[in-house]
Structures are given as structure tokens and as C-alpha cells.
Amino acid sequence: HEADAYRTDLMTITRFVLNEQSKYPESRGDFTILLSNIVLGCKFVCSAVNKAGLAKLIGLAGETNIQAEQKKLDVLSNDVFVKALVSSGRTSVLVSEEDEEATLVESSKRGKYCVVFDPLDGSSNIDCGVSIGTIFGIYTMSHNDEPTTEDVLKPGHEMVAAGYCMYGSSCMLVLSTGTGVNGFTLDPSLGEFILTHPDIKIPKKGNIYSVNEGNAQNWDGPTTKYVEKCKFPKDGSPAKSLRYVGSMVADVHRTLLYGGIFLYPADKKSPNGKLRVLYEVFPMSFLMEQAGGQAFTGKKRALDLVPEKIHERSPIFLGSYEDVEEIKALYAADE
Ligand code: AHG
Ligand code: MN
Ligand code: MN
Ligand code: MN
Numbered sequence: 333h334e335a336d337a338y339r340t341d342l343m344t345i346t347r348f349v350l351n352e353q354s355k356y357p358e359s360r361g362d363f364t365i366l367l368s369n370i371v372l373g374c375k376f377v378c379s380a381v382n383k384a385g386l387a388k389l390i391g392l393a394g395e396t397n398i399q400a401e402q403k404k405l406d407v408l409s410n411d412v413f414v415k416a417l418v419s420s421g422r423t424s425v426l427v428s429e430e431d432e433e434a435t436l437v438e439s440s441k442r443g444k445y446c447v448v449f450d451p452l453d454g455s456s457n458i459d460c461g462v463s464i465g466t467i468f469g470i471y472t473m474s475h476n477d478e479p480t481t482e483d484v485l486k487p488g489h490e491m492v493a494a495g496y497c498m499y500g501s502s503c504m505l506v507l508s509t510g511t512g513v514n515g516f517t518l519d520p521s522l523g524e525f526i527l528t529h530p531d532i533k534i535p536k537k538g539n540i541y542s543v544n545e546g547n548a549q550n551w552d553g554p555t556t557k558y559v560e561k562c563k564f565p566k567d568g569s570p571a572k573s574l575r576y577v578g579s580m581v582a583d584v585h586r587t588l589l590y591g592g593i594f595l596y597p598a599d600k601k602s603p604n605g606k607l608r609v610l611y612e613v614f615p616m617s618f619l620m621e622q623a624g625g626q627a628f629t630g631k632k633r634a635l636d637l638v639p640e641k642i643h644e645r646s647p648i649f650l651g652s653y654e655d656v657e658e659i660k661a662l663y664a665a666d667e
Contacts, residue, residue: 343527345371345505345516352509359444362422363493363509366445366470369420371525373413374466374497374505377452378518380405381499384458405458406430409451409466417447424479427610427642429453434481434642445492446471446484448610448642453496454579463500465581469615470494481642488614488635496615498581506532506585508622513588529589534625537654538591541572542583550599554630554662558595561658580607584616584650588623593651593659598630605647609639613648626656630663 349367353360384405410430417423418435422443426435429450437443447470454464470493473483495507503518505525515529541562548556562572572592577583580596587594596607607613617627617634627634627650634648649659 342522342524345507345525345527348514348516348527349507349509352511362443362445366417366420366422366443366447367493367507369416369422370413370447370468370495371505373409373416373451374503375518375523376412377409377466378497378499378503380408381458381464406452406455413449413451413466423447424473425481425483427481427484429608429611429643432643434484436479436481442479444473446473446479448484448614450608450611453581453612454577457577457579457582462579463498463577463582464579465496465498465500465585467496467581467611467615468494469611469618484610484642485639487638488609488617491614491618491635494615494618496581496584496619498585500582500585504529504585506588506619508619510622513619513623532588532623534588534620534623534652535591536624536652538587538593538652539570539572540575540587540590540592541595541655542574542576542587542592543595543597544576544578545574547597547599547601550601551597552599552630552666554659554666555595555597557662558659580612580616584619587651588619588625591652591655593649593655595649595659596647597649598647602645604645607645607648609637609644609646610642613637613646617648617650620650624653625651626653626660628656628660628663 349364353363410428417426418437418441421441423445424437424442425446427448449468451466453467457464469491472492493509497505505516507514513532515532516525517528518525583594596605598605613634620627630647
């Protein structure tokens with residue numbers, strides 16, 4: 333009977349979020365509509381990513397020049413998300429990695445949410461078919477006046493929801509609305525995201541570190557010491573394994589499920605690191621904290637940053653609670 337229930341009682345992401353939002357009856361409809369438009373964008377990108385692989389086969393057979401089409405994938409993804417979000421009628425301000433300026437939604441289509449997103453993360457991995465993703469964070473408007481860019485220049489702890497979708501060996505959407513983290517897997521035959529990873533908690537400590545070690549010659553003292561400790565522990569503990577995909581979504585997803593730490597530190601060439609505060613650092617930090625982990629900038633809790641510009645960058649160290657404690661201690665000792 334249990335097995336029957338499992339197969340027939342499908343917890344779709346829409347149903348899950350409707351249940352979760354039943355505490356806020358006045359907003360559950362709006363949030364569900366917003367989310368279903370994000371989900372639509374993710375399904376589109378998932379299908380486009382798969383077709384990109386197919387186009388490559390055709391290209392290799394010499395029938396078309398797929399190069400132009402491949403390059404367009406992040407632009408295409410951006411267009412789909414912007415159009416889906418504007419037409420949802422539930423947004424006022426959109427910030428995308430692909431757009432220099434924020435999109436201020438015209439008055440007839442406005443709603444109470446602001447969405448910040450990276451439509452296609454890990455774009456250097458598109459051409460070789462390695463996992464890529466979409467990252468998003470959601471704020472609410474705090475007033476009814478004309479929306480401005482300032483409406484999204486708020487600390488990450490003010491986000492009401494955040495998530496990512498990973499286009500990997502399966503397509504997975506991981507979401508938090510501030511009450512834990514849940515993972516949904518796309519069932520391609522249904523076209524629905526089904527709850528497969530309820531209440532994700534990151535292990536307290538992990539045995540993997542994830543960083544672009546090619547930048548090591550430019551790192552600061554604490555990051556250098558930390559990575560040295562991962563490789564040559566002096567306290568008798570085993571050395572950590574290194575895993576680095578180069579797609580933040582994939583590296584953070586593995587960190588969330590297996591534990592460990594992901595680092596994109598500052599270095600001499602990039603004093604603020606590489607990753608963007610609004611649509612990379614904040615959503616992933618939100619998910620980490622909601623799963624019981626931590627996210628640290630080298631100076632403070634990542635979610636307490638207050639961005640001054642929409643494309644601002646920050647160093648980031650996130651993952652298992654105890655692993656992030658160690659890097660915090662090294663930066664504290666360095667002050
Ligand atoms: P994007 O493809 O959205 O521009 O982001 C790429 C980011 C992120 O996915 C990843 O963690 C990081 O770039 C990798 O950077 P390095 O190649 O410098 O390691
Ligand atoms: Mn990115
Ligand atoms: Mn991107
Ligand atoms: Mn980019």
C-alpha cells in the first residue's frame with residue numbers, strides 16, 4: 333500500500349508550495365503564479381540545453397554551423413525568463429546577469445515581487461555538456477510607489493525565497509521559501525517537478541573542498557592557509573578531496589547534498605572575487621543557511637551584505653557549518 337501511495341500521490345512543486353503558503357492565504361496565489369513562471373523558464377532552458385547537445389551532433393556531422401546557436405543559449409534563456417516573469421503580472425523589478433540595467437515592469441503588469449536571477453550559470457560548460465543551471469532570488473516590494481533599482485539593493489536575509497535549477501544528469505529544482513530546503517526532480521514524461529528530496533540538511537562537516545586552485549598564486553593568507561589545511565591536515569584528520577566543476581550550481585548542489593565547502597575567494601586580480609552578490613551569492617547563501625550550513629564573505633555573514641550596485645561581486649565561502657567555522661576563524665585571526 334505504501335508503494336502504491338508513493339506512485340500515485342504526486343507532490344508536485346505547485347502543490348507543495350500551495351501547502352507551504354497556506355499560512356499566508358492572502359499571498360499564496362500570487363507566489364504560486366510567480367513560481368510557476370520561474371518553473372516554466374527552467375523547463376524551457378532544460379529542453380533547450382538538451383537540444384543544444386543534439387545540435388552539436390548535427391554540427392559535428394557538418395550539416396549546420398551550431399556555433400552561433402550555442403552562444404545564444406544564455407541570451408535565449410534570459411529572454412524566456414524576463415518575458416515569463418513580466419507576463420506573470422506579479423513582478424515590479426527584475427535583475428538578470430545578462431542585462432546591464434534592471435527591468436522596471438510597466439504599471440499595467442506590476443506585482444509585489446522582485447526577482448534577481450542568473451538565467452544560465454556555468455556558461456563555460458555549455459559546449460562540453462557539463463552541468464549548468466539557473467539561480468534565482470525573490471524579494472517583496474516594500475511600497476506601492478514607482479519601482480526603482482533601489483528596491484533590490486537589500487541584504488540577502490530579506491529575500492523571501494531563493495532557489496536554483498540544475499540541468500544535470502537529471503533536471504533538479506532546489507527551493508527554499510524560508511522554512512527549510514526542498515528538492516524537486518523534473519519527471520520529463522509528466523513535465524512536472526516532483527518532490528524527491530524533502531527537507532534537505534547539509535552534513536555538519538564534509539570531506540570535500542571546491543575551489544579554482546589555478547588562482548592560488550593570487551590568494552590572500554587565510555584562503556591559502558585553509559586550502560593548505562585541506563590538503564595537509566596537521567591534526568591527524570584525513571585530507572579532503574577536491575571537486576570543482578566550474579558551474580556554481582553544480583558545485584553548490586554537490587556541497588549541499590554531500591557536505592564540505594565551496595570557495596570563490598578574493599584574489600589579487602579580483603579583490604571582490606568573481607561571483608555576483610544579488611543572483612549568485614545571496615540565493616546560494618540563503619539555501620545554505622536554510623539547510624543548516626553557513627555562508628561567509630571573509631568579513632561577515634554573506635546574507636548581511638547590502639549591495640550598492642546590482643552587479644556587485646563578493647568573495648564567498650559556503651557549505652557545512654563546521655567547515656565554514658574553520659575559515660571564519662582563519663579570517664578572524666588575520667584581522
Ligand atoms: P556565469 O556562467 O553565469 O557567468 O557564471 C560562471 C561562474 C560560476 O558558475 C562558477 O562558479 C565560476 O564562474 C567559475 O569561475 P572560474 O572559471 O573562475 O573558476
Ligand atoms: Mn553565474
Ligand atoms: Mn550566467
Ligand atoms: Mn556570465
